[in-house]
Amino acid sequence: MDDALQEKAISLWQQGSLVAFPTETVYGLGADARNSEAVARIYEVKSRPRFNPLIVHVASIEAAERYVEWTDTAQRLSHFWPGPLTLVLKKCEGISDLVSAGGDTIGIRIPNHPVALKLLAAFDGPICAPSANRSGRISPTTAAHVESELGDRIPLIIDGGPCQVGLESSVVDATGDVPILLRPGIITREQLGASGAGGAHAILQSPGQLESHYAPETALRLNAKDVHAGEGLLAFGPTTLTSAESINLSLTGDLLEAATHLFSALRALDTKGLTSIAVTPIPNEGIGEAINDRLTRAAHR
Numbered sequence: 294m295d296d297a298l299q300e301k302a303i304s305l306w307q308q309g310s311l312v313a314f315p316t317e318t319v320y321g322l323g324a325d326a327r328n329s330e331a332v333a334r335i336y337e338v339k340s341r342p343r344f345n346p347l348i349v350h351v352a353s354i355e356a357a358e359r360y361v362e363w364t365d366t367a368q369r370l371s372h373f374w375p376g377p378l379t380l381v382l383k384k385c386e387g388i389s390d391l392v393s394a395g396g397d398t399i400g401i402r403i404p405n406h407p408v409a410l411k412l413l414a415a416f417d418g419p420i421c422a423p424s425a426n427r428s429g430r431i432s433p434t435t436a437a438h439v440e441s442e443l444g445d446r447i448p449l450i451i452d453g454g455p456c457q458v459g460l461e462s463s464v465v466d467a468t469g470d471v472p473i474l475l476r477p478g479i480i481t482r483e484q485l486g487a488s489g490a491g492g493a494h495a496i497l498q499s500p501g502q503l504e505s506h507y508a509p510e511t512a513l514r515l516n517a518k519d520v521h522a523g524e525g526l527l528a529f530g531p532t533t534l535t536s537a538e539s540i541n542l543s544l545t546g547d548l549l550e551a552a553t554h555l556f557s558a559l560r561a562l563d564t565k566g567l568t569s570i571a572v573t574p575i576p577n578e579g580i581g582e583a584i585n586d587r588l589t590r591a592a593h594r
């Protein structure tokens with residue numbers, strides 16, 4: 294990103310416009326989180342339900358402490374920052390109520406991407422950014438994905454190459470003494486020492502989790518033991534199954550590698566005109582929890 298491009302992005306944000314930018318997880322669709330009109334535009338452009346709150350991005354812990362009530366749990370977990378972890382905390386003054394979807398908490402994180410950090414430091418304010426896809430669709434992990442989702446609706450997409458993590462951040466309620474996992478990610482429940490998640494608690498606490506999400510046009514058949522005629526194959530680890538259209542998320546059965554390739558693989562298979570996609574079983578431990586979470590939502594119709 295050269296200086297001219299950076300200045301253009303900052304000036305669009307200052308005017309209340311939207312700019313898509315890279316993070317280590319997925320591309321975000323950013324707006325000034327203090328400007329309600331700008332935040333409203335995010336919901337409009339994404340066709341996102343207004344009850345699904347947005348994540349605020351900042352460049353430093355000092356900046357985060359300006360917008361949320363910091364807790365001991367937040368202090369402990371902030372050693373994962375910059376990184377793919379969002380902390381849900383009680384919000385202070387200054388952030389638009391639209392960001393929290395009317396609630397009294399916001400999700401906040403410091404992304405671990407040089408372009409995002411440079412933009413956030415230069416803007417010197419809170420940028421709320423959901424994933425830069427239309428609501429309900431697969432999160433974008435390249436600038437080209439953003440272009441195909443939202444290219445005709447936003448003035449600027451900053452290309453920072455493919456996202457290194459490729460899966461959205463882990464979301465954790467850090468308001469209490471014990472962190473509660475609301476959305477699994479590559480920082481695992483074990484690493485966070487978190488309880489909860491996956492069940493009714495998560496659904497109540499993270500309203501966006503109610504919907505079908507990350508959905509390709511093509512139907513998914515999970516835990517497949519075979520491949521039907523006309524089906525594509527999304528495999529994990531060594532397998533004897535075959536298909537004319539086949540992608541292996543990790544030949545060696547590495548869950549981190551699989552998480553990183555998941556969304557781009559779904560997008561690639563989705564363009565092949567398949568009747569459906571057979572997905573081989575993925576162990577539900579560690580990072581597998583996040584992969585299975587996204588696959589279950591993608592399969593939901």
Ligand code: TXA
Binds near residue numbers: 379464
């Ligand atoms: O990696 C990421 O988190 C990416 C990048 C761009 O930072 N962002 C992202 O945002 O995935 P989005 O809007 O697609 O997903 C945000 C998730 C939703 O499930 C939402 O319900 C939850 O975080 N969330 C946001 N604020 C919350 C809050 N105050 N309480 C509970 N859940 C919240």
Ligand code: MG
Binds near residue numbers: 423424432
């Ligand atoms: Mg999203």
